[in-house]
Amino acid sequence: MSLRGNISGRLAVGLAATAIVFSACSSGGASGSPAASTAAVASASSAAGASASGAAPASAAASTAAKSLGPCGTVNIAENAWVGYQADAAVVAYLLQNKLGCTVVKKTIDETISWQGFPTGQVDAILEVWGHKDLYAKYVTMDKTAVDVGPNGAQGVIGWFVPKSFADAHPDILTADKNPAILNTYADQFKTSESGDKGQLLDGDPTFVTEDAGIIAGLGLNYKVVFSGSEAASNKAIKAAIDQNKPILAYYYTPNWFSTKVDLVHIPLPPATPGCDTDPHKITCDYPPYDALYKVVSSKLATNGSPAFDLIKNFKWTNEDQNTVAAYIANDNMTDDQAAQKWLDANPTKWAAWMP
């Protein structure tokens, strides 16, 4: 009996506390409506240090003003999880917010899932797409819920890489484009606990389409593809191999923020010729130059007359630009806004050309 009395007593106390809390909230109207506060949280989440730079209150204020006055409105940018993409998003978001008065919500989402946001209106723009022909066919060509707004500008190169120190010590490995069999003489050195009696070729994140098994078969190489499974694991393994002065052969790509941290050399394979990669199980050439990094926006954004659409459509830069901003973020630990501001200040003519 006494126990139950205590429970109801505690309940009463709890209710009273809740009531006080809520009355306090309504009296402190200065802190704003729920909608405004969620928006503030959303923007704070996009840049961990937005509040640290003191930019959050200002941009929040600007965005509320824009909501009622400006033509831009809210732009939802998918934020995919590699640093180069983060650099794209940092610069575009900074311009949208500070020059066009848009409210930008960056949403951390995996690449493939980002596209699902086009038909539902949850995503307005993806700023850097590597391939994904299947998604393109579905969302752009078939469903027409997304619109291709042209190249991102960065030139992608995919291929096999070794540490520069290894290539310096064994320069003949760079003749693999004429004599792919040279790679077999090094297979022993690239052997690991995962590759059995063959050389290991370290592949990475399954997001990137690799044809490495087909290339190995096509060129008659004594190698086995080992999947690290994620970009972080690949980068870490490459970095560790370089630090430990061990040979490593890895599937790798540029532009890539990580290339500012490690020195890797592309091993050329026989150049791509028509038909050399028609049989995916027997490919006899290197990857073609991969310059098709492109941007996609929702058809909603494309048709509603927002200036954000023009800016995203015009946005186009180079590998160096992207790597510079990426290095600000990853190596110098700047917030997205700080990194964007620094680059924009240094390159006024470049971004002026993107403005609507």
Add this chain to the structure above:
Amino acid sequence: MTTASIPFGRRLDIRLSRTRRFALLIGLWVVLFAFFHGRLTLVHSDDAPLFQALNGVRDWVDANRTTLPLFVYVLDPIRDGIGLLIDALTAAFAMVSWLGLTTIFGAIGVLFVGWRTAALVVACFVAFGLLSLWDQAIQTLILILVAVVLSLAIGLPLGILAGRSDRFLRLVTPILDVMQIMPTFAYLSPLTLIFLIGPPAATIATLIYALPPAIRITALGIRGVSAEAVEAADSLGSTSLQVLRKVQLPMARSTIGLAVNQTIMMALSMVVITALINAPGLGESIIHALAKLNLGQTFDAGLAIVLLAMVLDRLTASASREPDRRHGGMDAAALARRRILVAGTVLVTAVVVIGAALLPIPQTFPADIKVDVASPINAIGDWIEANLYVVTVAIKDLFSQWILDPLQTLLTNSPWPLVIAVAAAIAWIVSGRRAAIASAIALLLVVALQLWEHSMETLALVIISLALTMVIGLALGVTAARSDLFARIVRPINDAAQTMPAFVYLLPAVALFGATRFTGILAAVIYAVPAVVRLVEDGVRGVSPTVIEAATAAGSSRLQVIFKVQLPMARRSLLLATNQGVVLVLAMVVVAGLVGAGALGYDVVAGFSQFTDFGKGMAAAVSIVLLGVLLDRITQGAGARTAAASAARTARAFFSARAVGAP
């Protein structure tokens, strides 16, 4: 005492002969392997027709989402409801400012637990601010609160039901297995098709993973209540509801507390994965820090998750303690003191909250007050990576060459009918005919899913991880049950190991052990051991001290007490610990795939990352579940059978001892 020791001795004999049969079987397998290896193997192909068919299912759901009544009338309202809940909580938390929020949580600590917990809670909240992760921590807290409250609201009643009805337990067990083993990665993209991108989908993903332990452990608690206590209450004319409220629930209190704890831990282990579908918070920070390979920053966010776990665990831990000691025995003076405390706490909280709302105190923690944890952690990480790799690489190579490779070769290179026959035979020897049939069916389905080779590679990893997990978990769990000091030391480490996102420690692990299967095993063991320790400890502690005293008085040595009394009597907990070991090791197959373990884990990740690989990923996820069924049926049957040998007597000794020993 004699009744306790004789049957156990006899059981040991049975087990020995069974061990011999087991060894014989493995020997036979190796001989057959020598003759037939390489024949009738199933080599992996990425283009199996089944994978294409599953892609078709996905596309159909996508195309019909907006018109199907199931979506319009059931799933969409669920999503909106959860969204509303999250928004309301977000708005409420945003309004009270950081100072107010810290005070409120501290006050909850003072009122429901005690001063020390309250101080700890306040310290943790301040730490979120000092780590410059206030906003992220609160966002995660909100999502976790919603997911945990929903999990418990659904899980505790179902758990009670499963505790009281054998039929319901049998019905619900396979569903729980699937919920826990099916990798989240596999259903994350269909989940966002159904519930859209964002926090509600993230909450549901978390719910699916965190609900099973709530049900399972609650059921375990209810079943652990002595049958005689229930009978006694029955004979006194209590209704079923009265038995539940007055006998079963109070007596199962500490185990139900464990259910709440594990639900929170499981929910927090989903923080990083759900960040991939735009769940804001600490997971997002970890994903960004991982992309930058910034160990220190991943550690910061990981630490915040661990602290969050600590806050929630300590605030809910009081639920599992007997309330009688705190309130029942209070005299008038103590009661008066308590009233003053309650009134004072409420008053102070109200003053702080209102004051903070009136004064311009910001919603978030001041940004310029911070502590740099990341840099020293990065320095430590760099040192470890630069100095230890010679040893670690050697360990990894030896382990891979002598343990992993032979087992993997045996499994992948044997003719597949032979593997199935051996698995069925093992199941038969260990657990009986039903387990043998279940094992054979599970493996035949793996063949049908066209993922045989990868499944066998994964099975090798899982068997080794599970063996390591159980050995370590049993050793630590028994030690913790026998020593309060050790339990106190090991508990926070366990909580940290369970909630610290695997990627935080896997980053240096990849540097030390490479992107390899070994690193994958490491991840699985670190993640699975804590739950096993907790369940073993809970079970061994539940053994009545009277029985142990009796055994000791009869001259049993310490080891005899452990192996012949405590472990056999904690059988039910050990079975659940094994089940959770299987489940948690399998849950890490995908994470292992993210750090180089390949096989099914990689297939699931690929299915998530590549639109066209969805079917393969889904099939791989189902294969993982099937491997779970295989391992679970074998190990659970083993427990049931071991028990059957001496069931009647053990049970009688166990239950009467519990009834006598129970407070």
